Amino acid sequence: MLVRFTKCHGSGNDFPLVDARDWSLSDGEWASLARVLATRDGPVGGDGILALVVGDEAAAFGMRMFNSDGSEAETCLNGLRCVARAGFAAAGVETATVRLKTSHAQVEHVGDLAPGVYTVAETAGPVSLATADWPIIGAPERLIDAVVPGLSSQRAFTAIAIPNPHLVTFVDRIDEAELVAVGEACEAAPAWLPNRANVSFVERRGDTTLFVRTFERGVGLTNSCGSAMAASTYAACLTGRVEFGREITVLNRGGLVRARAEVDAMVTLNGNATWEWDGEVEVDLASERAGEVTVLRRYDDEVAAWRAVTEEARPTAPA
Structure with missing residues (x-):
């Protein structure tokens, strides 16, 4: 064809x-x-x-x-x-x-993020925190800043579906080797995580900026993952690192988006479509x-x- x-x-x-x-x-x-x-x-x-x-x-x-x-x-x-x-x-x-x-x-063509950059605002959600929907076998009903049962890492993760599944952890500095190790463990679809998951390590850089690095399910380490940026924004608000309703900048290896998470579990991203x-x-x-x-x-x-x-x-x- x-x-x-x-x-x-x-x-x-x-x-x-x-x-x-x-x-x-x-x-x-x-x-x-x-x-x-x-x-x-x-x-x-x-x-x-x-x-x-x-x-x-x-x-x-x-x-x-x-x-x-x-x-x-x-x-x-x-x-x-x-x-x-x-x-x-x-x-x-x-x-x-x-x-x-x-x-x-919901999507809308909005004013340019930067000169000459075609920009779309997208609103997705509501975010789900129910681990049974993934499922994450052996986990409590919700995982918020907690160790994931079955995962060898002792880092605290927040489990979010938007609607694809994400494990988000906040770190002082991203260790890519560690991120890949955790991502590959989830990518292997172990018995406790049969549908796999996206894994993001996130640096908080002040009140209005995050930097997100993601090991994406079905892809591997990627320069950017939009749903990971949305999930990370919501996780940052849920855990008190960022205010709900406040627009922030989310950086990644591929560039940036503007993001806002609301208390009703909806997340809006403004970003390019180039x-x-x-x-x-x-x-x-x-x-x-x-x-x-x-x-x-x-x-x-x-x-x-x-x-x-x-x-x-x-x-x-x-x-």
């Missing part, structure tokens, strides 16, 4: 995005397509693949997101902003409800092989605008 796509990113979380509103792929075929296009040594590369799909009675359009290993995520907030941009253009709107795998989210280039490629799903990619268009101005944002944020990010 000939696949046309836009290579895009939200806060450095990069994806090929396809308009699949008239597609009819099976879940297995979607998984194959994700493994072909999103693998880092493949023709395109990314943290996963995004699909603009049809909505429902409550939503103007929908989104599906498959990780680079072929597994489907409940949501991806960095990816949602990119799908929202495509959906706005397709539907001729500037605000919408979006159908996700297990929930809905187009990098359009392309097309012939894909054989049965063999999971792809031909040569043809680049159809480049968005150099958008790439440069986001580069300016990351260069401004870089001095505050650890090496």
